[in-house]
Amino acid sequence: xxxxxxxxxxxxxxxxxxxxxxxxxxxxxxxxxxxxxxxxxxxxxxxxxxxxxxxxxxxxxxxxxxxxxxxxxxxxxxxxxxxxxxxxxxxxxxxxxxxxxxxxxxxxxxxxxxxxxxxxxxxxxxxxxxxxxxxxxxxxxxxxxxxxxxxxxxxxxxxxxxxxxxxxxxxxxxxxxxxxxxxxxxxxxxxxxxxxxxxxxxxxxxxxxxxxxxxxxxxxxxxxxxxxxxxxxxxxxxxxxxxxxxxxxxxxxxxxxxxxxxxxxxxxxxxxxxxxxxxxxxxxxxxxxxxxxxxxxxxxxxxxxxxxx
Amino acid sequence: xxxxxxxxxxxxxxxxxxxxxxxxxxxxxxxxxxxxxxxxxxxxxxxxxxxxxxxxxxxxxxxxxxxxxxxxxxxxxxxxxxxxxxxxxxxxxxxxxxxxxxxxxxxxxxxxxxxxxxxxxxxxxxxxxxxxxxxxxxxxxxxxxxxxxxxxxxxxxxxxxxxxxxxxxxxxxxxxxxxxxxxxxxxxxxxxxxxxxxxxxxxxxxxxxxxxxxxxxxxxxxxxxxxxxxxxxxxxxxxxxxxxxxxxxxxxxxxxxxxxxxxxxxxxxxxxxxxxxxxxxxxxxxxxxxxxxxxxxxxxxxxxxxxxxxxxxxxxxxxxxxxxxxxxxxxxxxxxxxxxxxxxxxxxxxxxxxxxxxxxxxxxxxxxxxxxxxxxxxxxxxx
Numbered sequence: 069x070x071x072x073x074x075x076x077x078x079x080x081x082x083x084x085x086x087x088x089x090x091x092x093x094x095x096x097x098x099x100x101x102x103x104x105x106x107x108x109x110x111x112x113x114x115x116x117x118x119x120x121x122x123x124x125x126x127x128x129x130x131x132x133x134x135x136x137x138x139x140x141x142x143x144x145x146x147x148x149x150x151x152x153x154x155x156x157x158x159x160x161x162x163x164x165x166x167x168x169x170x171x172x173x174x175x176x177x178x179x180x181x182x183x184x185x186x187x188x189x190x191x192x193x194x195x196x197x198x199x200x201x202x203x204x205x206x207x208x209x210x211x212x213x214x215x216x217x218x219x220x221x222x223x224x225x226x227x228x229x230x231x232x233x234x235x236x237x238x239x240x241x242x243x244x245x246x247x248x249x250x251x252x253x254x255x256x257x258x259x260x261x262x263x264x265x266x267x268x269x270x271x272x273x274x275x276x277x278x279x280x281x282x283x284x285x286x287x288x289x290x291x292x293x294x295x296x297x298x299x300x301x302x303x304x305x306x307x308x309x310x311x312x313x314x315x316x317x318x319x320x321x322x323x324x325x326x327x328x329x330x331x332x333x334x335x336x337x338x339x340x341x342x343x344x345x346x347x348x349x350x351x352x353x354x355x356x357x358x359x360x361x362x363x364x365x366x367x368x369x370x371x372x373x374x375x376x377x
Numbered sequence: 378x379x380x381x382x383x384x385x386x387x388x389x390x391x392x393x394x395x396x397x398x399x400x401x402x403x404x405x406x407x408x409x410x411x412x413x414x415x416x417x418x419x420x421x422x423x424x425x426x427x428x429x430x431x432x433x434x435x436x437x438x439x440x441x442x443x444x445x446x447x448x449x450x451x452x453x454x455x456x457x458x459x460x461x462x463x464x465x466x467x468x469x470x471x472x473x474x475x476x477x478x479x480x481x482x483x484x485x486x487x488x489x490x491x492x493x494x495x496x497x498x499x500x501x502x503x504x505x506x507x508x509x510x511x512x513x514x515x516x517x518x519x520x521x522x523x524x525x526x527x528x529x530x531x532x533x534x535x536x537x538x539x540x541x542x543x544x545x546x547x548x549x550x551x552x553x554x555x556x557x558x559x560x561x562x563x564x565x566x567x568x569x570x571x572x573x574x575x576x577x578x579x580x581x582x583x584x585x586x587x588x589x590x591x592x593x594x595x596x597x598x599x600x601x602x603x604x605x606x607x608x609x610x611x612x613x614x615x616x617x618x619x620x621x622x623x624x625x626x627x628x629x630x631x632x633x634x635x636x637x638x639x640x641x642x643x644x645x646x647x648x649x650x651x652x653x654x655x656x657x658x659x660x661x662x663x664x665x666x667x668x669x670x671x672x673x674x675x676x677x678x679x680x681x682x683x684x685x686x687x688x689x690x691x692x693x694x695x696x697x698x699x700x701x702x703x704x705x706x707x708x709x710x711x712x713x714x715x716x717x718x719x720x721x722x723x724x725x726x727x728x729x730x731x732x733x734x735x736x737x738x739x740x741x742x743x744x745x746x747x748x749x750x751x752x753x754x755x756x757x758x759x760x
Binding site: 273275276278279280281282283284285286289293294297298300 | 432433434453454455459460461463464465467468469470471480481484485526527530
């Protein structure tokens with residue numbers, strides 16, 4: 069008792085915020101975040117700042133580059149290369165739409181109809197990842213080669229006349245046409261569409277389908293009113309995961325297209341590595357990033373998924 | 378659509394098999410128009426499968442389903458004039474309460490749904506919740522939305538698949554009365570699947586007790602309780618004392634039974650055993666609350682005409698309104714007796730010698746060729 073009476077100041081040991089254990093507990097999240105944050109800082113934020121500064125520099129390789137706040141690089145780059153931006157968005161948009169058209173039925177089947185084959189099919193979806201991106205795209209060069217079975221088959225069916233009449237292909241070839249680039253993009257990014265779609269479809273309680281049927285919805289109406297709205301998070305995630313990297317992609321256009329199919333990624337690559345015009349390359353990168361950010365923001369607003377995800 | 382016509386459900390020879398497993402043996406069942414009908418049984422007894430065959434969610438292996446005069450066996454769910462309240466409700470998470478309730482009307486092309494939806498939400502007392510999402514409501518409220526979403530379509534038959542299973546006990550009792558009120562108000566035929574015998578007896582006019590894919594017995598709750606036709610029903614609905622006995626003779630309308638060293642009388646019309654010949658073995662049953670306990674010293678005060686058995690109290694537990702005793706007798710080691718706590722006899726403690734006596738009219742007889750334990754284990758597993 070005397071010990072308590074002699075205590076110099078009333079301490080409140082019951083205060084949970086001040087106890088050492090609580091302080092340690094509050095530090096834990098920061099410790100867990102540290103590796104990731106450090107990684108981002110070194111490999112994302114620092115290069116971004118470096119690139120931002122490059123984009124407003126002037127000079128040449130021989131005399132060296134200096135920051136002169138030359139923002140005209142941006143307007144010049146945009147004026148000169150806006151067709152490539154448009155083409156990138158167009159190609160990536162078409163590839164995303166194709167991925168959705170091909171991927172949705174596939175993901176739907178795996179989620180609801182595959183039964184015990186489900187895991188096998190999922191492994192098949194990601195199987196292409198066991199080969200490198202470059203090799204897979206090169207393989208498409210063979211598949212679409214002039215006079216190959218695919219091209220001559222399409223030609224016999226008269227489909228090539230159709231695609232060339234709308235400017236997708238030229239004459240009797242597929243390789244080195246917009247169609248080839250879009251096909252390559254579609255193929256390469258398809259798994260990024262299927263997996264999020266599958267995840268969101270698989271989470272839907274099958275009883276909701278039964279309930280919908282019980283409430284007089286025909287199977288197609290059930291899909292329109294129940295299944296599809298509930299799979300929106302997957303649609304949004306899948307389209308973003310496909311569209312964003314496809315817009316910046318240059319491998320497909322490089323290998324399957326010609327100079328007439330160059331996308332903005334190809335321009336950035338050649339400005340950096342061949343022309344060695346670093347400010348223009350950096351400025352193009354930032355414009356591309358801004359374009360994607362604006363489009364994604366508008367898209368997410370429109371899709372209204374805040375409540376669903 | 379007029380709710381008061383065609384609400385009769387007639388199942389004829391309906392069965393369902395999955396591979397080599399028979400979920401429902403061919404069964405005939407008629408649910409009268411406007412009744413509150415319960416399918417009662419332990420999990421896996423085929424009651425939900427039967428319900429799903431009425432809803433069209435399951436295609437029967439054999440037999441036909443008739444709603445009113447119309448055969449619907451081959452019709453998909455969306456073409457049947459029935460609606461279901463699903464277990465765990467299956468409310469559409471992306472739609473608000475209003476749109477959930479309006480779903481069926483909209484699918485049938487009804488243009489102005491507002492008045493009906495508002496009325497229906499009033500009926501289930503959720504008027505102020507129209508714009509909430511299902512996950513923002515409590516379990517009881519979600520349950521009422523599920524009922525409203527089904528009832529707004531004025532189905533000829535409302536199917537309820539364990540609708541109260543996810544609620545806690547107190548809320549469940551409240552919703553039982555609520556559902557019963559709604560059924561009386563709308564007059565639609567309700568077919569209710571449950572494993573809770575108390576729930577079935579509280580709510581339903583008619584109960585079909587199902588066991589292993591077959592209907593064991595069908596009738597009004599009181600009738601099933603008083604006259605169980607099988608050991609399963611006797612044990613599953615409430616609790617029964619079943620005593621092995623042998624018929625030794627007849628006297629008036631009663632069968633005379635020999636039980637261990639004692640004798641019992643059993644009204645002949647309450648014996649469902651296949652044969653009532655002298656020498657046949659039967660199971661004599663009596664409900665625990667029908668039995669009166671008297672201390673062995675008071676034997677003289679018992680009326681002559683009553684069934685009696687001697688025994689010793691093994692255990693007693695006081696539960697407020699009543700005291701439950703377990704009594705050991707020569708014929709049956711564990712007889713349950715429930716005594717109302719009106720005038721408690723303080724001599725009735727474990728170890729006390731007692732006489733059990735009851736009105737012979739409360740005895741029922743069952744065929745001895747059945748499992749005496751049927752229905753007891755299931756009951757424990759569910760609770």
